[in-house]
Amino acid sequence: MRRFSPQMICLYVTGAEWTYTGEHGVDQWAKDFPSYCSGQSQSPIDLEASQVTYDSDLQPFTFSNFDNTNGITWTLLNNGHAAQVSIGSGTMQVSGGSLGGTYQVAQFHFHWGSDSTKGSEHTVNGLAYPMELHIVCFNTKYGNLGDSLANPDALAVLGFFFE
Numbered sequence: 001m002r003r004f005s006p007q008m009i010c011l012y013v014t015g016a017e018w019t020y021t022g023e024h025g026v027d028q029w030a031k032d033f034p035s036y037c038s039g040q041s042q043s044p045i046d047l048e049a050s051q052v053t054y055d056s057d058l059q060p061f062t063f064s065n066f067d068n069t070n071g072i073t074w075t076l077l078n079n080g081h082a083a084q085v086s087i088g089s090g091t092m093q094v095s096g097g098s099l100g101g102t103y104q105v106a107q108f109h110f111h112w113g114s115d116s117t118k119g120s121e122h123t124v125n126g127l128a129y130p131m132e133l134h135i136v137c138f139n140t141k142y143g144n145l146g147d148s149l150a151n152p153d154a155l156a157v158l159g160f161f162f163e
């Protein structure tokens, strides 16, 4: 039985050729990007209800400063895979769950499809949602997103499905 954590590690490869299907599709990610995509917490995940168990040890997430946008520089970018908003300097942080530390929001981006039957990166019981928001956070013990990436506890990505 597979056990999933709310701390999902998102594929974080930019400026490279990758897709969800075809020559550079999901089945090739571990080969194409071995340092990012050959781990045990790899996106995309199909959350199969019959394979999920409740973990009573999990604590609620704590969100700090998500309602304080003063002084934040926002940069909207079409990165070729998603619409991404980078946050130049901010104090939005999340902890709790099974994170084991405090994570600072670096960017958020959306995955969506050409119609409402597809678009989310992850699926539930094999079914996709029309859109998925990913809030990408880095572990504050590493100082910034770039310095954190080589570490297995570098990123926490909060994923939200849209209906």
Ligand SMILES: [Zn+2]
Pocket: 010, 109, 111, 121, 134
């Ligand atoms: Zn994403």
